[in-house]
């Protein structure tokens with residue numbers, strides 16, 4: 529996987545992916561915390577759902593719905609004030625569905641420029657018609673996964 533540089537020293541620090549697209553940046557706030565004081569997993573899942581929809585929306589050209597969370601891994605806790613960067617890539621297009629991989633990287637409050645991978649997920653979206661039924665993903669000039 530191709531990467532770009534990040535600062536060294538922290539053993540959890542990793543390099544950002546160059547083969548995925550930055551689709552969202554957001555900073556969690558105290559209202560997003562669980563009882564431990566870390567960020568609530570459901571809040572992270574909601575952000576991943578939003579971020580993951582960005583690339584499929586280009587292909588669906590209309591309404592779509594999340595049909596499946598195929599995998600969701602919380603690798604490290606997310607904390608208040610982290611700058612979260614969501615990277616995504618299309619991994620599959622079917623007849624009516626599109627699957628993406630989403631990776632989430634945190635810059636800790638006092639360690640901007642060092643990236644820690646906190647979450648990774650695979651999510652599938654379905655193009656739907658006005659009645660909420662699956663419809664074929666339209667032919668597109670955009671590149672598709674092999």
Ligand SMILES: CC(C)(COP(=O)(O)OP(=O)(O)OC[C@H]1O[C@@H](n2cnc3c(N)ncnc32)[C@H](O)[C@@H]1OP(=O)(O)O)[C@@H](O)C(=O)NCCC(=O)NCCS
Nearest residue numbers: 593594595596621622623624625626652654656660661662
């Ligand atoms: C999305 C929805 C319209 C699909 O309807 P459906 O009757 O299951 O449709 P199908 O069985 O024809 O499947 C449609 C596509 O989804 C895929 N799919 C269905 N279930 C899946 C699953 N569990 N995992 C991965 N893909 C799945 C199918 O493979 C198919 O893809 P393809 O056409 O590219 O081969 C329907 O399930 C729905 O409305 N779900 C609720 C969506 C929603 O509200 N999401 C927000 C959650 S709060």
